[in-house]
Amino acid sequence: MDKYIYMDNAATTPVKKEVLDEMLPYFNVNYGNPSSIYTLGSKSKNAISISREKVAKAINADPREIFFTAGGSEADNWAIKGVAYANKDKGNHIITSKIEHHAVLHTCEYLEKEGFRVTYLDVDQYGIVDLEQLKKSITDDTILISIMFANNEIGTIQPIKEIGKIAKEKGIYFHTDAVQAIGHIKIDVNELNIDLLSMSAHKFYGPKGIGALYVRKGVKIDPLITGGGQERNRRAGTENVPGIVGMGKAIELAYENLEGKNAKLIKLRDRMINKILEKIDYVRLNGHPTNRLPGNVNVCFEFIEGESILLSLDMEGIAASSGSACTSGSLEPSHVLLAIGLSHEIAHGSVRLTLGDFNTEEEVDYVVEKLAEIVSRLRTMSPLYEKVKEGK
Amino acid sequence: MYSEKVMDHFRNPRNVGEIEDADGIGEVGNARCGDIMKMYLKIEDGVIVDVKFKTFGCGSAIASSSMATELIKGKTIEEAMEVTNKAVAEALDGLPPIKMHCSLLAEQAIKAALYDYAKKNNVKIKGLENFNPVEDIHDHEHA
Secondary structure: OOOOEEOEOOOOOOOOHHHHHHHOHHHHOOOOOOOOOOHHHHHHHHHHHHHHHHHHHHOOOOHHHEEEEOOHHHHHHHHHHHHHHHOOOOOOEEEEEOOOOHHHHHHHHHHHHOOOEEEEEOEOOOOOEOHHHHHHHOOOOEEEEEOOOEOOOOOEEOOHHHHHHHHHHHOOEEEEEOOOOEOOEOOOOOOOOOOEEEEEHHHHOOOOOOEEEEEOOOOOOOOOOOOOOHHHHOOOOOOOHHHHHHHHHHHHHHOOOHHHHHHHHHHHHHHHHHHHHHHOOOEEEOOOOOOEOOOEEEEEEOOOOHHHHHHHHHHOOEEOEOOOHHHHOOOOOOHHHHHOOOOHHHHOOEEEEEOOOOOOHHHHHHHHHHHHHHHHHHHHOOHHHHHHHOOO | OOOHHHHHHHHOOOOEOOOOOOOEEEEEEEHHHOEEEEEEEEEEOOEEEEEEEEEEOOHHHHHHHHHHHHHHOOOEHHHHHOOOHHHHHHHOOOOOHHHHHHHHHHHHHHHHHHHHHHHHHOOOOOOOOOOOOOOOHHHHHHO
């Protein structure tokens, strides 16, 4: 195949043309500072308002509950640190899960050093949090529950409605890192009893460097970034106007015909999963078979290592990712794969392929064909595969 | 991320496979850490006349194994003993810092195979008197 095949849409997505077109004037035509009183400033201010309404509408929130940030990591940091510090007179206990994104996990670890107590919930073999353990973990000191909407690696979607219900009954704030879910799954913050929700535009065909935190009216939260009075004194710093405009357009587009797009994506995803399981032996699917993000495929190939699979895919013009130690920059494989009970050996052979709006059936078939060749080639080099063949 | 040389040896690894009647076999690393190298040597009159490898690991682990076999093929045991991890990495035009352990694993694989040869043939190899194949290169490196 001549063209580059991009199957890493959970890492980032290309900015859609309609999105880019709306952003461009805000770089050099309507470049005014939204805080300035003259007309040029007002144009920027209006553009932000319109975007805020679009983002709010997408999750059934009030525009005054949407605060723009520099991305998902900032939103996660702000939600967790901001709620922790603002409510420390009420308690010092936070509940999260073992499979959160590092933006949540490392923030919780930071707060532990600051004297907070954190419970990291276990997940089952599919990556679903243990609700009984959640209920048992709640104490009078619990001030925040932070559970991701859907996992970035294995795509598993959490029982958010049940968690929201538990949190509401106990009067505990519920934050969800919805970076992977927003724009891909219908989310209603009221129906799901979500108090804080993190999002990032570049995961749904918007630009990088812009995200938002939804904060339900009445939630006590300290600012993370102090300075000017932007974002109603909650988040200082001159607004990233082109980014905000792009995020608004991208979220609007994402929720247009979502069901139709998802039906197509799920079909592609399942075609890919089934073909991989059928054509390649010693392979396992990671995550839940059905309760997973529409574009997420995550598999482990035994006896070979993820990075060498990715390099081989790249040589064929295919972009994917892995949870192996060698791609994470650490010596440990993915914490998510270990949390669902995989051994280190198996986790090293993981490959994540995430499909998006631009992938086709032809690409899926081509990638599976190439994967089969690559896996087979790497296995001929593997001393582990040799032992299996010999029945050791 | 990787040099052209690393990519070349990853794409077309030299001397992949096994030697059925090998005179020395060395296996180092472990699956938990994500890399295992197994090296097979055929030795005649103190010269490594053939060498093959099998590796489970990342791109630089495969490239390091391949380069290590190139560096010792046709060499005497003494010459092979002088191949250090630094030599393997340099021959590959360098490795990223976090991947340096791959070249160390390659050096260890050569030594483990020579040690096996020495043991089987009851000969002494200078430098291997106290050789103890490092179980876990990572602990060794990062402890």
